[in-house]
Amino acid sequence: MTTAGGSDAVDVEDLTARARIRDAALRHFAEDGFERATIRAIARTAGVSPGLVRHHFGSKEALRAAVDDHVLRMVRRFNDEALASGRHGNLSFAAAARPALRPVQRYLLRALLDGSKAAAKLFDEMVEMAEPWMPQPDETTDGAPVSDRRTRAALITAMAAGVGLLHEHVSRALGVDMFSDEGDRRVAVAMLDIYSHALITTDMAASARAGLDRPGTESPR
Amino acid sequence: MTTAGGSDAVDVEDLTARARIRDAALRHFAEDGFERATIRAIARTAGVSPGLVRHHFGSKEALRAAVDDHVLRMVRRFNDEALASGRHGNLSFAAAARPALRPVQRYLLRALLDGSKAAAKLFDEMVEMAEPWMPQPDETTDGAPVSDRRTRAALITAMAAGVGLLHEHVSRALGVDMFSDEGDRRVAVAMLDIYSHALITTDMAASARAGLDRPGTESPR
């Protein structure tokens, strides 16, 4: 039993039709997006009639809010466990726990595109969590970052999300499903490579910055 | 009748209704996605009747194919110019030319999510183009990358795409619209910072890799 969180344990009731609908909605929203997912299909997956969805949740938008709420609670619980077990910067816990909230992750990524407010809030929190990881502008004297850490944190967060968002294309490039065990491992290892190696030199970055100031001139005059 | 207030001064030949429809579709597909965009709205934007869209393109799917084709041609032309003018690894050209194909970029990003085959093909090409940029596994002896370059190239490509895909959230975190001049510049500079600085040490990466094999336990080093 790993129920460290212990706040209202919904495990007992999770066989109710209401929970099944919520889970089915989570899956459909994650897979097809909010607009494309239909109440009828969600009901079919949950094994109930479409009317029951409305009976329990009132409307499609309210159903989304319920799913958002559920996901938010799951993420918070995971986060609490992560904070409790792993110390600062314990990458191994984060790496190992990733498969656990994979379905939730896919939902959240889609929700970011579909305009879910809960997802937007979580994005902001992730940016905040990522910010301390960014190298500080004054950390080294030569070639130090010139942009503020929050901007970089937001970009890194969006970039990490992009991998999951484009899982179809990433999987095609890899030749293996990103969400399979092997694919997931390859992605994780490669991400560590990416995060631990600079792609360009600080000199190249400086010259590119210079190019930003002189737009449109593709060749030296 | 045509809306007399056609404000934007576009190219001389592109005033035909067919071109206007195609451009309107590009914008609507980019903004709302393929499914959400409606022929009626596209026609309204183009200043024509919905029937004309069908007259010229036959179906919504065929309209998408036409837009895909148009976008593909634009990207190829840009690419040719880049290859002709800029030499190997000329970042300043890429940086300076970015605003020019911004609308096309947004369309392509959405198209990646909407299942456009042209976009998928371009993604694969971008991966191929990114691959030579990846540090080689044998480049340095200590802490060298352990994953193949193609995997890393695919991930970097998806990550770069993620920034544009989540422009709404990135803009919120930045406090300024990512597609404004100021926002775009800040993003570009920050991206250069990210690309030119490693986020974690190779030691941290190694310990995280160890964590991948032994889920749930361990602390670094």
Add this chain to the structure above:
DNA sequence: CGGGTCGCTATACGCGCGTATAGTCGCTTG
């Protein structure tokens, strides 16, 4: 034991969509 609530289904309504078809206008051409 009987009324009320709750979980659940069946059916229907209105709407906006993509698509289809018939018709109008204006320019070309022999």
Add this chain to the structure above:
DNA sequence: CAAGCGACTATACGCGCGTATAGCGACCCG
């Protein structure tokens, strides 16, 4: 000048959607 033809519009059809409402059996409670 008249016939033809392509650009373009008006209108309508069918479909699937979210939503609404009525009804039905099971269970609780006084």
